[in-house]
Amino acid sequence: MTATLPRAEAVARRRPLAKRRPASTTPADRLAALGCAVSATLLTWFVMHLLLTSPGWLADLLVAYTLYLGMLYVVTRDRLGRLAAADRIVSTIVVTGALGLLIPLLLLLGYIVVAGAPHLGWGFFTHDMSAVGPTDPVSATGGLHAIVGTLEQTALTLVFVVPLGLLTAIFLNETRSRFRRPVRIMVDAMSGLPSIVAGLFVYAALIIPGIQAGVGLFSYNGLMATFALTMVMLPTVTRTVDVVLRLVPDGLREASLALGASRARTVWSVVLPTARTGVTTAVILGIARVAGETAPLLFTSFGSISMNTNPFSGPQESIPLFVYHYVKQPLSNVQQRGYVGALVLIMLIFALFALARLVGRDRSKRRARRTPNRTAQENR
């Protein structure tokens, strides 16, 4: 912070000091911002379209934005001073940055819905692709085999991940083993494991020897995909559950132990019930991640066009693989099938996400209800 002495003419121009909150805007501020926006737009139009030929709307946008920032700075500097002007500019840029999160998401969703929705019919949920030829209309696309595959593989993954992830998180939080530190580091490292490497590993360690030895269980099938997905999902779930368990108040644990409960009993009857909503949210978000995972499946479940309800033998399709295969086809008629699959996939992800928010919200609502009571007690 540097303090500059006001120059003589600045003192003469200075308005009487008014109380100003750094975060608030007055109607005059808003009016000035609006004026800057309008004049920046008009000036951009004048320069880029009347004086020059504009290379595109993106250039217009950039020029208008820069002009707006410049004008806002000059106007605010004249009204409120240099510091306030810098503050206003940064606020504007920060808001733009936050919009940068929102816009791609909206565009992405809009694009997938527009591309997939016209061709999505009930048929997608009732038959597979074995009887559909490449020249058939897009609305004849059937994805039942993919949906069944995704459901089975995700369910099997949960069978592995939930016990192992929960136990590891409990190990990290509730025991005093000296292996906790290395395990935590490894969990962190594994969460950055590229998913394609997980698929490659299952392929190298199980499928190649399995095929060479002629063991049916260890060749392209849903179970192998499940192993790869487990490796992707396990660290995510473990870490989230770890965080949730850390939020359980120590007082509860100590009370349970003081009453004579064993450590196992404490975890089972006190810690886990307290953390239940958090654990559920973690698992649902893990499912959402696994349901859209494609890379490891390329090496493990391989994909097929007909129904295979047995995850333990034979290649199996799943929704992400379905999308990936069709989108890479050259015929636009066939490519469209991929977009239908993408729409179904995104609906699935959204449903899971909404479910996770719903489960998570229960807890926050209860907390919100409790908080006023507590403050009321403190006031008393």
Add this chain to the structure above:
Amino acid sequence: MTVALPRPDPSPPRRIVTEVLSRADRAFRRVTTGAGLAMLAILAVIGFFLIYRAGPAFGTSGFGFFTTIRFDAASGVLGVLGLLYGTVVVALIAIGIAVPLSILAALYITEYSSGRLRGFLTGLVDLLAAIPSLLYGLWGFSFVGPKIAPVSQWLTDNLGWFPLFAHKDNALFINSMFIAGLIVSLMVLPITTSVIREVFAQTPPGEKEAALALGSTRWGMVRTVMLPFGRGGIIGGSMLGLGRALGETIAVSLLLPQVPEITTHILQFGGSTISGYIANNSGASGLALSGLMAAGLVLFVFTLATNFTASVIISRSRSGAGVDA
């Protein structure tokens, strides 16, 4: 309520204070330790099998594996340098776009937004993280790519003297490393934003209030208190994002032609990454497969190193001590 009973014995036996484990407790400890060690075992086994299967490729190329650009198993030339170069370039572009954006977004969420909007935006970041890489790739491939191509064209025409923006004649502007980096940056955004947001949220309120009380504007407070405080977290979060970007597979495999090469022309058709190349050649066998395994091993080591460094930076810095990155 205690009822005093007549003691049968004048001196009660001394109680042993050490923890006596019941059978259930011992089983509990064994089971949880087993689960924890299973994690260690899985990671070790992954590394072992990748090395084991990559053996033939290293045997063929020796150290040249790291210095050769071409990856062509049919003629016995295996090299990872071209792939590695593409991977790093795409990841750096992604980080270059994602980190400034996520600093701004994290600032907005922690400082500029209010109650309800803050919850909504935090949820939005989680939602961005839940959208599969495949859908980003699909969108980038068919929607963003054609939209960005004219921009690349313009950059080349007007700023072509700058080596990064130069291009060969008649080169296409779709499926470039720049577009791939742009799409990957969207996938990195959620992780960097959430780490940086957590770091910012931990700024001591006393220091922020002190800055405001001394007459600083909000930007002055952010610049003098929050950014210095959060520096370790910002660096660590960026490196975690870099780790993600290095391993990003499906989107890149859809976007890039996957031809290993070293070029500074990031705006034109071309480029490849390790993970994308592996995904595109998933039917390989024999020496080619071994080469893929070796490339996968290089990627694995690279990502692990990046993530380790990130965790260390975050946990050592003042701001990141309590952050679960």
